[in-house]
Amino acid sequence: MEELIKNDKRLFWCNLCYFIILTLFVVLRIISSLGLLNIGDYEDALFTLLTQVVILFAVPLLMYTLVFKQKPKDIFRVFGYRKISFKVVLCSIGMGFVAFFVIMFVSSFFSVFIQMLGYEPYVSYGTSSEVSIWSFLLSMLTVAIMPAIFEEFSHRGMLLSGFNKMGSVKAIVMSGLLFGLMHLNINQFFYAFVVGMLLATVALITRSIWPSVIIHFINNGLNTYLDFAETNGLWGANFNEIVSMSGVNVLLRFVLYILIITIVLYVGVWLLIKMFTLTKQAQFKKFVSEFTNIKDPKQVIDIENADELLKIYLTEGKSIDEDLQKQKNKNGDGDKDAPQYEETGVPQVLVKKADGSIEVQQQSRDSRGMTFAELIKLLLPKDNGEKYKPTFKENFFLYCSICLGAVVTLMTFIWGLF
Numbered sequence: 001m002e003e004l005i006k007n008d009k010r011l012f013w014c015n016l017c018y019f020i021i022l023t024l025f026v027v028l029r030i031i032s033s034l035g036l037l038n039i040g041d042y043e044d045a046l047f048t049l050l051t052q053v054v055i056l057f058a059v060p061l062l063m064y065t066l067v068f069k070q071k072p073k074d075i076f077r078v079f080g081y082r083k084i085s086f087k088v089v090l091c092s093i094g095m096g097f098v099a100f101f102v103i104m105f106v107s108s109f110f111s112v113f114i115q116m117l118g119y120e121p122y123v124s125y126g127t128s129s130e131v132s133i134w135s136f137l138l139s140m141l142t143v144a145i146m147p148a149i150f151e152e153f154s155h156r157g158m159l160l161s162g163f164n165k166m167g168s169v170k171a172i173v174m175s176g177l178l179f180g181l182m183h184l185n186i187n188q189f190f191y192a193f194v195v196g197m198l199l200a201t202v203a204l205i206t207r208s209i210w211p212s213v214i215i216h217f218i219n220n221g222l223n224t225y226l227d228f229a230e231t232n233g234l235w236g237a238n239f240n241e242i243v244s245m246s247g248v249n250v251l252l253r254f255v256l257y258i259l260i261i262t263i264v265l266y267v268g269v270w271l272l273i274k275m276f277t278l279t280k281q282a283q284f285k286k287f288v289s290e291f292t293n294i295k296d297p298k299q300v301i302d303i304e305n306a307d308e309l310l311k312i313y314l315t316e317g318k319s320i321d322e323d324l325q326k327q328k329n330k331n332g333d334g335d336k337d338a339p340q341y342e343e344t345g346v347p348q349v350l351v352k353k354a355d356g357s358i359e360v361q362q363q364s365r366d367s368r369g370m371t372f373a374e375l376i377k378l379l380l381p382k383d384n385g386e387k388y389k390p391t392f393k394e395n396f397f398l399y400c401s402i403c404l405g406a407v408v409t410l411m412t413f414i415w416g417l418f
Helices: 002-006 010-033 040-068 072-078 086-116 133-166 168-182 186-206 210-232 239-244 250-292 306-315 320-331 365-369 372-377 392-415
Strands: 348-352 358-362
Touching: 010 040, 010 133, 010 168, 010 392, 040 072, 040 133, 086 186, 086 210, 086 250, 133 168, 133 186, 133 210, 168 186, 168 392, 186 210, 186 250, 186 392, 210 239
Parallel strands: none
Antiparallel strands: 348 358
């Protein structure tokens, strides 16, 4: 697995793999438009099965397995399939509702914008008859569950892990852009681009792909249920009518929209910080556990992001000394030659000196007064060393993917003008 993580060619293969994925997407769309996938009522299910399971999951997994000669479980690990706490799961569910409203507002705004340019969106006139529960469950599988699993595998898994050399911000923007272009539709591009960046940010903050999977599922699941409710006259059937506020004064409607958007953004930022704090606390507890298990003073211990972990822990108003002492009591007194902790009431961490020895050093409590801006700066992983500049060869297929996706998306816009 280490070879896969440190492989210098991972960015190149990531871009090549995604270009293959996007090309297969376009080919499958053409085949479907020609009616070659016409199998009646299950045509959409077959199309989803091919795009999600085969193209977005099987193709990259097989390619990475053959190229890097790694076991699938190691590839999943590199792609960010790490356990998350129950609290992070709850935050992810809440973020799913936030993403739902963000998409709704972004989609509405850009729909109005492109319609002002003369674009007429395609309207599908579905049946007004009731939809069976089995059709609803099939829709949940194909629209909510499968995209949440397989689209995240390719975009927040493969792409983010491949783009990490470019820095967090570029990785977020580029993965979001490709996610938007992957939909190959001008109607979906804008909100998919925005929500793609949100999902990438969450994945980097939590160091796991599972929160993004949950958010993706909640958003798609809500849309699927609301369509089902509207058709069958269930609870939530008039949701779109309520949101449109058609019977409300224009000025009041504008004020209410601004209020709702402000609340949604506030909750979204709060959830991001909460997920970040929970993740760092979990990292720090693991660090404390490893720290107090040291028996050999020369033993090297992983203290990745130790400063950031300490700052986050201190912002919760806690001292790590108590945790260290509790862990020591559980493990026994240990080796007398091991580093000893002092009851100073000030956090202490293990540091490796230039001569290779290890000692305990105290940390300042000044970080307890860390400002909101300073906390925000800690959200995304820090770039290691100088900013990496990919070569043209590494990014060649990235440019190809952007061009292909942009051309098809632009064609859907032009098509809507006539």
